[in-house]
Amino acid sequence: MSIDTVPEADPRIPFPHADTALACRAHPGRFVYEHGDTSADTTGRIDQARAACRSCPIVNGCLKWALANPELTVTGIWAATTPRQRTTLRRRLQDRLGPDWVGVVAQQERARAQRRQEQRLNPLSVADRAMADLAPAPHPMWGSHYEPWREPLTPERQQRNRDVLLLGLTGRTA
Numbered sequence: 688m689s690i691d692t693v694p695e696a697d698p699r700i701p702f703p704h705a706d707t708a709l710a711c712r713a714h715p716g717r718f719v720y721e722h723g724d725t726s727a728d729t730t731g732r733i734d735q736a737r738a739a740c741r742s743c744p745i746v747n748g749c750l751k752w753a754l755a756n757p758e759l760t761v762t763g764i765w766a767a768t769t770p771r772q773r774t775t776l777r778r779r780l781q782d783r784l785g786p787d788w789v790g791v792v793a794q795q796e797r798a799r800a801q802r803r804q805e806q807r808l809n810p811l812s813v814a815d816r817a818m819a820d821l822a823p824a825p826h827p828m829w830g831s832h833y834e835p836w837r838e839p840l841t842p843e844r845q846q847r848n849r850d851v852l853l854l855g856l857t858g859r860t861a
């Protein structure tokens with residue numbers, strides 16, 4: 688393949704920064720995998736690669752990047768997944784978030800980064816943090832079934848949660 692034909696990475700989900708050395712860069716041969724290769728040697732090697740991914744500090748970001756860039760991850764182990772598993776996960780994300788699921792995930796990432804920035808500048812009180820913990824952010828490994836409780840926690844949703852609890856506790860609205 689000439690350099691001109693190498694597909695470009697989707698800029699909406701950049702590969703995450705890592706402060707530590709990555710196992711896939713230190714031992715790239717362990718992460719080589721073609722669908723259908725079931726030799727004992729490959730199976731042992733893949734197990735090692737997956738174990739390394741599971742303890743990798745950027746595994747979640749790596750998975751999102753790998754899912755958003757199918758042409759760059761046709762083969763190999765990325766974030767402990769095989770090519771076939773990534774295809775399944777992309778299908779689930781498309782079912783759940785629609786054809787522009789990469790854009791939706793990127794938007795969720797931006798919102799999450801903005802929330803983290805806001806919380807650094809204006810830390811949540813203990814009570815607010817407890818409220819925020821009530822609704823965890825979604826993860827691409829989750830299934831396609833709809834779970835309202837696991838919707839992304841936006842500022843609007845936080846406010847709605849607070850309103851509902853206040854109403855339940857006091858019978859009053861804010």
Ligand code: SF4
Pocket residue numbers: 709710711712739740741743744745746749750764765766767
């Ligand atoms: S999770 Fe991704 S970055 Fe980390 S070792 Fe695995 S393939 Fe490399």
